[in-house]
Amino acid sequence: MNRIDGKIAIVTGGGSGIGEATSESLAASGGRIVVTDVDEEAAIHTVDIIRQRGGEAIALHQDVTDEGRWAEVIETTVSTYGRPSVLVNNAGISGVGQDNIEESTFEQWRAIMNINLDAVYLGCKHAIGQMKAEGGSIVNISSIMGIVAGAGPAYNASKGGVRLLSKSLAVYCGNQGYNIRVNSVHPGFIWTPMVRRIAETSEEVSTEDELYESLLLRHPIGRLGVAEDIAKGVTFLASDDSSFITGSELVIDGGYTAV
């Protein structure tokens, strides 16, 4: 189940948290992985782990907001391994500290939209051009905050945008006769560096333990997620076991949005 043997996958933001776990899971499932991150050292660290476990991967520096770099990343992927058939648009930033629209600036709004939404558009655009000949699977990491409010206007809007962008592209690819599936994944709170950093700026909690306890209350399952919880879902969507799933949203949230 969930094997992706022979598939070539690009994972953005692959140096940390969900992107790291996803890169490792895809490699363990037989894929050859191009791990990209704006933090190149972090991407190299993920690749080292994959190789130590006998997997195949390369690390590339990539700022996902740079369209020219997307073209180069695809080109390097093709010349190193061949045509990519999986893209995981994972890189993103949080909207912590930007709950109050009246005190926010347009620059703050644009910074979040640029990385969390505009870059997903760029990744999809460049990947579809490559994948249309032989098919593929694009997985876009949205959030429960793309379904319900609670993380500030820019983060909510960016992740809601990813949800519907994915559906729009799923329909487009189907109509074009491309064998490309496009789906979004909606994690609840996952205990990654992005979430742990909330404790540094929060006015409600002062330690990571307090943060964990406060977030726990919103997850009926009784724990926060770990990056591997999301990685397993992404690997399923990347594999041919999900071949009838497109335009869909996979919610992995311990029951957060069920309440």
Ligand code: NAP
């Ligand atoms: P993370 O631990 O902060 O990892 C994100 C990675 O993306 C980091 O290595 C980061 O580098 C990199 N990155 C940031 N900006 C980038 C850019 N412009 N170009 C390329 N890479 C960039 O975060 P995470 O928690 O794993 O989150 C991964 C994705 O899941 C994000 O899209 C996030 O919105 C989404 N998500 C997370 C949660 C959660 O609870 N953790 C819940 C729902 C959705 P730097 O560290 O150098 O910035």
